[in-house]
Amino acid sequence: MAYRDCPKCAAENSLDEICCWSCGYQYFPGLLRADRPRDWSREFGESLQKQSRGFLEEIGKGLAGALDNSKTSLERIAREHSRTAGVERNLGLTHRETVLDRGVHIEETILEVPKVPRLCETLGMRGQRINVDGGCNLYCEVEGHGVPMVLINGGPGGTHHVFHPHFSRARDFAKVMYYDQRGCGLWDYQPGAGYSIDQAVNDLEKLRTALKIERWVVLGWSYGGLLAQCYAIRYSSAVNGLILVAAQPAMGVSLNRTRQYDFLAQEERERIREIYSNSSLYPAQQLFNAHFNGDWKRQGYYRPTTEELAFAALYEWNFDPGFRSCICREVGAVDLAGAFDECPIPTILVEGRWDLTWNTDKPERLSKTVPRARLVMFEKSGHSVFADEPEQFFGLLREFIRALPTSTDVAALGRWKKELLAREERLRNRLPLL
DSSP states (O other): OOEEEOTTTOOEEETTOSBOTTTOOBSSTTOOOTTSSOOOOHHHHHHHHHHOHHHHHHHHHHHTTOOSOOHHHHHHHHHHHHHHHHHHHHHTOOOOOBGGGOOOOOOOSOOOOOOOOOHHHHTTOOEEEEEEETTEEEEEEEEOSSEEEEEEOOTTTOOGGGGTTGGGGGTTTEEEEEEOOTTBTTSBOOOOSOOOHHHHHHHHHHHHHHTTOSSEEEEEETHHHHHHHHHHHHSGGGEEEEEEESOOOOBOOOOOOOOTTTTOOHHHHHHHHHHHTOTTSOHHHHHHHHHHTTGGGGTOSBOOOHHHHHHHHHHSSOBOTTHHHHHHHHHTTOBOTTTTTTOOSOEEEEEETTOTTSOTTHHHHHHHHSTTSEEEEETTOOSOHHHHSHHHHHHHHHHHHHTSOSSOOHHHHHHHHHHHHHHHHHHHTOOOOO
16 A cells, blocks of 8 residues: 655555544545545535535544544444535535446445434334235325325335335325335235235235225336236226336337446446355345445436435335245236227326436337327436436426326226227137247
């Protein structure tokens, strides 16, 4: 390692330090170390220096004792990352590191996952258990007033927590319902025969009945978008609006290869592989450290704060060990090709331009399978459009919900149901290929 002498007190310091360990002298005022979670450009550093000199001086003093690799120093790094994001928001500064910046941040030491409370608790949510099938109780939260809207999270294996705190923005124009699918999150686990997509669709309908909702808007995100499509087909009379956000296609659509690894540097891939192969780490710790070292780039647009990474690791990816294997076997077999050709349900497709889960052909190809839907592209978003561009997203949501018809077009819905029944009959009678 290379060293230099501090010009103020002559203490020996390594070249990669921002300040002297002995006297706190700052070598690069206005800039943070390149291996910190935020990778500021020089222009942004100068702006931050002018607007938050006091804050940077505080960081300089705090980093003076962070030369060792103790747990305390690592936790301090995490706190600085979250505080930096907060200062950026408070100062109204516009730069946020994105996947397009191709910044590389490698942390050689394994970090502990910061202890953060569930956002359900922070937001004052009141959860309830809804019995849907004998001993199966699904966890559910409700907030707001207006048109009922249920949120279906992604995965398979995600939880409702991913929608917090973002969808609280909708509570003034919608009655927002969050829930955890059977086998995931806070549901009451009871051993059973396994899991299936049909089961998940039927659970959602039982949830609607239990909540005494006549009709609702169904919003499905990612894998939840596939469930939303299946639900709309089976229980069309209960759906007065369909919102598919970065939805997984349910039509056997042939897509170009994924872009998930296009922005990961080789050193990031190697470090992520090391973390996931380290059997001494618990699952949340693997997830947190992998994303801290760049795994967020596979689907994200903006680099998450340490606090956001902790939320995801602790609360947004929890499922029964047998859940994913059961569901993933079925996902690829779902084919609703042609089912939405005459669908009268108002529908919008929301896609992020930089959703690297798929390639650039996905939005248009999905749109062609739901020809009556409106496709809306968000230019500065990845997979989580509602988090990346919240003002625009919830403005669109408000506009869509307020424009929904007050009554059902019974005739159009009846014609579509007849077409769906005829489609099912054709599929049942289809001869196998020789």
